[in-house]
Amino acid sequence: MALRATYREAAGVTVVDIGGRITLGEGSALLRKTIRELLEEQRTLILLNLADVDYIDSSGIGELVSAYTGVKNRGGNLKLLHLTKKVHDLLQLTKLFTVFEVYSDESSALRSYK
């Protein structure tokens, strides 16, 4: 399934709702493009809602890390919301749980940016 990404504003944070697979090719490219557009618009508080992302490969993981460091380098913060089990397990396996802040409900995630 192709990746899709839309974004909305909530409590000063840009919430990006993503669905599909973040994999080598179009999936990774769309995530990269979306983050680049947000940074160009000076949106540096970003919450990636991965509720509908059921698959990420190593290329997708690399893209998530790239998004994280890109946002950090601009003085912002990128956090993750609603991981599916497969994505959760993959981040745990690759130790990226120690890097990303991960939330299971949007209100708590939004409050964490204050």
Add this chain to the structure above:
Amino acid sequence: MTQDSKHMEVTLETQVESVNLAEEMCLRVAEAAGFGEDDCYRIGMSVREGVINAFHYGNEERPEKKIYLALDLTPEKMVIHVLDEGKGFDLRGVPDPLAEENLLSTSGRGIFLMRAFMDEFEVIPGRTGGAEIIMSKKLPAPGSAGSNGKGHNVEPKKES
């Protein structure tokens, strides 16, 4: 190769689409062999990573080069070979993606995932001069939690 073994192979172009194609092909074989959903996911991911490795690092995304994918299904396990036409590589030179200094690296997790998801994993010099990844997964025992009930190891139901 015994009579009970099945062998198939395909030559793939060095292009992104080959990654999905290889994954889908191996998933179909894995499902037919009786692997359950979790193992199919691990096999599919490992094939993806093997072909991404061949596409990106081995063949350096050069379209004139090929990727060779082969599957062997024996009564015990599914064995996957991914061969590229690159220069080969030494596993000992691959950085540990779990090391603190590599956690924020944007690449270098493919080998780690294949090792984590498969029962056996090795890289040998290939006949084309490139690297050949060989990885395998043991077939689930009939009726076990890891079986989807479709495999060739499944015992026929007895008529009552």
